[in-house]
Amino acid sequence: MTRCVLVTGAAGFIGANFCHYWAKHHPADRLIGYDLLTYAGNPASVESLTRSGQLALIQGDIVDFDAVSAAFNQTQPDWIVNFAAESHVDRSIKDPRAFGRTNVLGTQVLMDAARELWGATPEPNKRFHHVSTDEVFGTLGPNDAPFSESTAYAPNSPYAASKAAADHFVRAYGRTYNFPYTLSNCSNNYGPYQFPEKLIPLCLLNILEGRRLPIYGDGQQVRDWLHVHDHCRAIDVILQTSPLGESFNVGGGTELANLTVIDQLCHIVDQAFLENPGLKQRFVRSPMANSVASRELIEFVRDRPGHDRRYAVNGDKLTQALGFSAQQNFAEGLTQTVHWYLGHEPWWRGVLDGSYRDWVREHYGDKAHTEPMA
Ligand code: NAD
Ligand code: DAU
Numbered sequence: 001m002t003r004c005v006l007v008t009g010a011a012g013f014i015g016a017n018f019c020h021y022w023a024k025h026h027p028a029d030r031l032i033g034y035d036l037l038t039y040a041g042n043p044a045s046v047e048s049l050t051r052s053g054q055l056a057l058i059q060g061d062i063v064d065f066d067a068v069s070a071a072f073n074q075t076q077p078d079w080i081v082n083f084a085a086e087s088h089v090d091r092s093i094k095d096p097r098a099f100g101r102t103n104v105l106g107t108q109v110l111m112d113a114a115r116e117l118w119g120a121t122p123e124p125n126k127r128f129h130h131v132s133t134d135e136v137f138g139t140l141g142p143n144d145a146p147f148s149e150s151t152a153y154a155p156n157s158p159y160a161a162s163k164a165a166a167d168h169f170v171r172a173y174g175r176t177y178n179f180p181y182t183l184s185n186c187s188n189n190y191g192p193y194q195f196p197e198k199l200i201p202l203c204l205l206n207i208l209e210g211r212r213l214p215i216y217g218d219g220q221q222v223r224d225w226l227h228v229h230d231h232c233r234a235i236d237v238i239l240q241t242s243p244l245g246e247s248f249n250v251g252g253g254t255e256l257a258n259l260t261v262i263d264q265l266c267h268i269v270d271q272a273f274l275e276n277p278g279l280k281q282r283f284v285r286s287p288m289a290n291s292v293a294s295r296e297l298i299e300f301v302r303d304r305p306g307h308d309r310r311y312a313v314n315g316d317k318l319t320q321a322l323g324f325s326a327q328q329n330f331a332e333g334l335t336q337t338v339h340w341y342l343g344h345e346p347w348w349r350g351v352l353d354g355s356y357r358d359w360v361r362e363h364y365g366d367k368a369h370t371e372p373m374a
């Protein structure tokens with residue numbers, strides 16, 4: 001029988017990449033997207049899939065029990081993969097309430113609706129995978145061991161606290177109701193379709209538009225970088241092979257200071273301009289249009305409140321238990337990402353000028369309630 005996989009947050013960065021990945025690697029599955037289409041949800045990111053009929057995209061709020069239940073009853077998912085969330089730390093500092101609502105209550109609602117659909121004793125082919133973050137573990141000193149699955153939760157931002165709370169609910173539903181879950185805590189993703197509020201796409205598009213590159217504090221905060229395609233592979237492996245009730249850390253094994261990442265990004269963009277003189281005409285405000293190095297745009301700005309100094313992920317459990325390890329080398333992955341954005345200007349222009357919001361309103365109405373941050 002055909003398996004039905006329902007992906008929440010399917011029009012966001014990782015959800016969209018996951019839908020492309022899934023349609024390619026599991027073409028026999030029925031793929032459903034469920035997404036509120038907030039400022040971060042862009043149907044253009046999955047348009048090729050919706051147009052070809054490989055993905056059915058439903059607009060709905062994960063906090064709305066009746067809407068979730070109706071979508072579940074209509075589509076009868078076997079597997080539910082929960083990416084839907086408010087995902088940006090800076091926004092969570094400005095507006096923490098949206099994060100409690102979507103990330104905590106939304107996760108609970110999804111599980112309650114799944115329990116109603118699957119019954120008290122779900123068939124063995126039913127599972128709910130919850131996508132979480134390494135930020136739940138807090139911050140590390142320079143010599144601390146990387147986060148493992150048994151590291152105590154110590155979230156520092158409202159975003160991290162909301163993700164931690166959701167993880168606790170998922171685990172508690174597993175223990176209390178025998179809810180069929182798996183969970184993953186992943187490090188910083190990069191790659192195609194990422195909304196340009198996050199460090200890499202923000203700085204890349206700022207270079208192309210000749211805007212400053214805002215580096216918080218001293219720029220020596222360390223993150224572990226994972227290509228989004230590796231993240232999709234990791235979730236696939238967990239869904240296919242993990243026993244229920246397990247959680248896994250997913251990392252890229254690439255710890256880098258923010259300033260190093262931005263230096264690499266500037267270098268890759270400068271190289272691209274040297275190799276392709278046409279870029280000077282396309283991006284006239286970019287420093288390289290006047291043969292100035294992109295790193296001249298770097299500007300140190302006020303630090304993020306409560307800024308975590310270092311994240312590092314020990315992914316041994318996933319490697320040893322399920323045989324997964326990240327494959328994408330960071331320098332190559334970042335180069336590919338730069339070229340993806342250079343080759344998809346209409347996609348990011350639509351995001352920057354908000355024209356995709358008009359598209360969303362035209363096709364889906366105006367249910368989404370959050371807007372881009374000024
Ligand atoms: P994103 O912000 O790009 O996308 C989030 C998606 O969720 C959007 O499509 C949005 O419309 C949708 N959404 C938001 N609120 C909703 C609601 N109430 N109902 C239905 N849909 C809603 O986020 P992302 O970067 O793709 O992250 C996806 C998941 O992965 C999140 O749970 C995040 O916490 C987690 N995560 C992200 C990273 C990362 O580096 N981006 C790393 C680890 C974990
Ligand atoms: O670790 C996983 C997490 O990674 C995910 O759970 C989050 O959803 C995702 O947003 C990401 O969180 P970060 O806060 O690490 O990502 P962000 O891109 O916002 O910032 C990366 C680092 O760069 C961080 O140390 C803050 C810094 N930064 C960020 C921005 C946007 C800057 O110095 N300047 C900036 O303008």
